[in-house]
Amino acid sequence: MSELPVSPSAVKSLVSAILLLALSCQSAKAAPAPADNSGPPPAANATLDSRDPPIGAPGVLSIGDGTSRLVFFPSQDVFTPLLSDPREPLSTIEFFAASNMPSALQFNGNMAGNIGIARWESNAEGVDRALQFGLVGGEFSRFGIFGANTYLMDSDYMVGATLTGRIGAFSQRLFFYHESSHTGYNYTTLANVNKLSDFGQEILQEVSSEDITPHLRLYGGAAYRVEGFDYYSTAQDALILLGGAEAYTDTFSSLDHLGRGYASFFIESRGINGYTPNEDLQVGLLFHRPGSYFQVRPMIDLYNGYSYMGDLLFNKDRYAALGISFDF
Numbered sequence: 001m002s003e004l005p006v007s008p009s010a011v012k013s014l015v016s017a018i019l020l021l022a023l024s025c026q027s028a029k030a031a032p033a034p035a036d037n038s039g040p041p042p043a044a045n046a047t048l049d050s051r052d053p054p055i056g057a058p059g060v061l062s063i064g065d066g067t068s069r070l071v072f073f074p075s076q077d078v079f080t081p082l083l084s085d086p087r088e089p090l091s092t093i094e095f096f097a098a099s100n101m102p103s104a105l106q107f108n109g110n111m112a113g114n115i116g117i118a119r120w121e122s123n124a125e126g127v128d129r130a131l132q133f134g135l136v137g138g139e140f141s142r143f144g145i146f147g148a149n150t151y152l153m154d155s156d157y158m159v160g161a162t163l164t165g166r167i168g169a170f171s172q173r174l175f176f177y178h179e180s181s182h183t184g185y186n187y188t189t190l191a192n193v194n195k196l197s198d199f200g201q202e203i204l205q206e207v208s209s210e211d212i213t214p215h216l217r218l219y220g221g222a223a224y225r226v227e228g229f230d231y232y233s234t235a236q237d238a239l240i241l242l243g244g245a246e247a248y249t250d251t252f253s254s255l256d257h258l259g260r261g262y263a264s265f266f267i268e269s270r271g272i273n274g275y276t277p278n279e280d281l282q283v284g285l286l287f288h289r290p291g292s293y294f295q296v297r298p299m300i301d302l303y304n305g306y307s308y309m310g311d312l313l314f315n316k317d318r319y320a321a322l323g324i325s326f327d328f
Helices: 008-026 185-190
Strands: 060-063 068-072 091-098 105-122 126-146 149-167 170-183 199-213 216-227 239-248 259-270 277-288 295-306 316-327
Touching (some): 105 316
Antiparallel strands (some): 060 068, 068 105, 091 105, 126 149, 199 216, 216 239, 239 259, 259 277, 295 316
């Protein structure tokens, strides 16, 4: 099968479209939320809103002489998920025609989630000045469709912890996690390739994010393989660089401000792949329930670069996918 026309130049053109969308929306000012927090979430962040639980509510304690509070099992994180990072712990189903053989038709089936354990926040500023600890777990699987049969190509399992913080429009995430990868036996047999070595690794990731305008978010960071990949002994091989941009439209008044359009671009460069850029572009709709993690995103997803599946990191991947993502 010939490769799909998802060239780097096409991706760069689409990135330019993201920035044009953000600039066109920049003049639209987000209305401040009413004092009773009954209005739509602020436009600066599609999943973070200002509905903080009051002191005295279940799981909310007053600390620091009443200047701050401790919230157990908060219903949202102070760091917004990276929408187009294919390894972000979100639940996603995607179907696509891929350029890599032997299976042209493939799909991703991911189940993952972020559970907030405890959050400290200022009484005066709420989640705009907060620090949160949470646990993350997930499973990421790639399946190939061979005629009338479907076989597992690779499955990765992730478990870890996050420490996230926010001061106004600036937020950060420190993410430490273990990942183990397993190639599907039937896939390696059908593809006539040697069974790859299943492996485990520990990765430490830091990402900093800034809401530049009410409709544009930029972020960047790095990750390091703390342990694992013993046959890649240099620090350069263990380093991963990442960054991206997200642009949002205004919320849809016809849907009670529960939805908006978005475009998101993610770029990653891994030392083990010679820092060749891996690019992921998404365009879609985002529906969010205020005061919660829950969101649904139907989207078009374009990927170009090396595979992000653990046992397939040296395989080239290029696809255009239709999918839907859930976060809850």
